[in-house]
Amino acid sequence: MYDKEFLKDAYRRMTTIRAYESKVEEIFLAGELPGFTHLYIGEEACGVGVCENLNDDDYIESTHRGHGHCIAKGADVKKMMAELYGKETGYCHGKGGSMHIADFSIGMLGANGVVGAGYNLAMGAALAAKLRGSKQIAVAFFGDGASNRGTFHESCNMASVWKLPVLYVCEMNQWASTTPYLTATSVKDISVRAVGYDMPGKSVNGNDFFAVYEAAKEAVEYVRSGKGPYLLELKTYRIKGHFVGDPELYRTKEEVNEHFTEDDPIQNFRKTVLEKGWLTEAEMDKMDEDAKNLVLEAVKEADAAPYPAPEELMANYYID
Template identity: 85%
Template structure:
């Protein structure tokens, strides 16, 4: 394995541990009855979002899913605006009207999380078409799960992106569970990446819980897409540690299965093992980042709780662009 710059390693782990701290806190306060609506957690998949987004420019686009907090933070979203949005406060990204599943920040290319499964493909494709027409060398990334790969929008988007050679990177976070359904009961292939061949684009599968494997694979894919060669399908093999939503009784799988995956293949622990084993970072440096992340999340919660709710007079405002 090649040696990585220390500043890069600190940034990458900082983002992953911030995602973990944010999601852990969100689960806690949701179960305490503090948050409205529903929320879906990204715990156990941190290496996917961060490994991909570390290869992107600020003006590159990403389109997320209903499990979008990790993608937002990986792309550089403001954690305080995110937390305020979950609380339904006017200081949130959508002034409290979108909630957990609809966070967006166009200034960093985050086109939005989406409550509709498989809805992001064509939005990313549209952004990629715009980038190609404007010749900006921007690319668009569409994150999705294995369940969403069975939606018709996936095939429509892949086909059109390939026909028009659009700069789209399709990233499948293969977390093995589509809501309550194991992928083997609904998906005809072992690897989602093999579907790329049907659309004459490259496809590759890598370990999604290995940050370095994700980063290097994404680096290759981003270079291909940005080079004008057309779309690319990257599959990241991971596992959804938490239920489909916070509060999910999870009758469809055993606690032992989940615990085994998390104990043996936690992406944060995998990262720590590599960088400390190679003496690139120390345990103390990593622990300090863990503590900073937790403190930042606590600060975000306190500010969100103190922020005002949007006024009733704003009920019908901000739904359409001016």
């Protein structure tokens, strides 16, 4: 049995991610946003299921597909939207854009446009936490494609050698950009790679919030206890293209629709809590509506906000 407020918080974060990403896709395709953006639609249970186990001062390191992680960790949706618009009121004063949102005050160390760059940043945060004896942990989110980068192996090895409090979370979305993961990955389950670094590894259904939450709870307790790193693989699916505007010539619409129809993480959550009688349909519908309204407010405020002044070109790149 789960606490009702916990369930409402989890659903609120998941539906806010969906509302945010859906609106971002719409306004990007309308030509209102600069740069590139990558959507988290269909993977909401992963980020929220993990982050619901974290403390406010725990760290996460994200990827180029980072909006969901930001919201799951508690980031301000309005500051996020302003950043996408390139406005002064954004998290990085409009200079980072979609792939570099960060909020150190909530432990969000940043999205990252470089595939596989987050592992060692998370490891560094974990090393600092261990040296301070603060009991904080660091989470490194990454995709299946990024698990083939050298930084993954370097970080896992050193984190294990030093017994660092790092939780590695692979969001196995089955597509490394335009490549089916099994054509370029030597193992079916990324979690088995944990054996090579003397750490636990586990794979669960990433589209089942409750499976993610329970697996992440076990992993977080292990890491926080000082035993060293842990590799958690969440089996999910990237519903949208690699980036907004991706023609997706490498897969069929039928494949995508089948996954989304049969295994949508938000619908899975709703089905479970309704069957258990934990939340009502009206309660969740209200949260859906609130999330959409919040995102609409964020768009309105971001659109009206000023761009950074020319004289601030070289400001705010470093933290004092």
